[in-house]
Amino acid sequence: MTKRTATLIVLVAITLIVGVLLFMGAPILSKSLFEEIMIPAGTLITWFGLIGLPLSIFFGVIEFRKPSNNWFLLLSLLIKTILVLAILWVPISYLLSGSFAFNFSNTDSFQGGYVAMKIFWYLSYGIAIGSLSVLILYWISLLVKKVKK
Numbered sequence: 136m137t138k139r140t141a142t143l144i145v146l147v148a149i150t151l152i153v154g155v156l157l158f159m160g161a162p163i164l165s166k167s168l169f170e171e172i173m174i175p176a177g178t179l180i181t182w183f184g185l186i187g188l189p190l191s192i193f194f195g196v197i198e199f200r201k202p203s204n205n206w207f208l209l210l211s212l213l214i215k216t217i218l219v220l221a222i223l224w225v226p227i228s229y230l231l232s233g234s235f236a237f238n239f240s241n242t243d244s245f246q247g248g249y250v251a252m253k254i255f256w257y258l259s260y261g262i263a264i265g266s267l268s269v270l271i272l273y274w275i276s277l278l279v280k281k282v283k284k
Contacts (some may be wrong), residue, residue, distance in 0.1 A: 139194060146191035153184025174235040182225050185259070189218040189266040196273060206276060210269050217265045224262065231255045 156164060157180075164177030193199050193214050202208040220227075228237050230249040241254035 143191060143194045146187045146194060150191055152186055153180055153187065156180060157184070165271065172235060178235050178237065181259075182221075185221040185224050185262050186218070188263060189214050189221055189269075192266055192270050193218060196270070198273065207273075208275075210273055214266065214269045217262055217269065220258065220265075221262045226254055227258060234268040259263065 157177075164175065164180060166176045168174045168176050190249065198207040199211040199214050202211045225235075229235060231237075231246065231254055232239055233247045237255065239247055239249070239255070242248045245251055
């Protein structure tokens with residue numbers, strides 16, 4: 136097994152485990168890791184999953200690492216952009232909510248308010264949906280390529 140294959144397996148496993156934990160609403164997600172700064176385990180666990188999804192797609196598709204044409208170059212740039220957003224998810228979310236628990240309320244101020252909450256959810260779902268969309272577009276392009284032959 137190559138190092139790249141092992142990395143891909145670990146990344147897919149992390150993504151799947153995080154997905155299951157989030158879907159089940161596991162109690163570990165609300166446990167506090169660091170009492171002083173109140174970081175819930177769910178914040179870090181979700182962050183690992185959000186980074187793992189686009190990273191596993193990037194590692195799993197050679198055309199994203201070495202694009203052979205402009206279409207694959209575009210898809211490669213999209214998945215890299217999504218990966219950067221995933222890496223910045225915690226800092227951006229902290230700036231939006233004002234806490235590492237990512238709590239929002241109906242306040243008039245932007246930070247921790249309704250508009251910030253909407254941006255947080257668009258960012259969070261956008262990373263996951265964007266990653267899967269890039270992968271689906273890649274698969275569709277492969278099907279189109281096969282049909283043309």
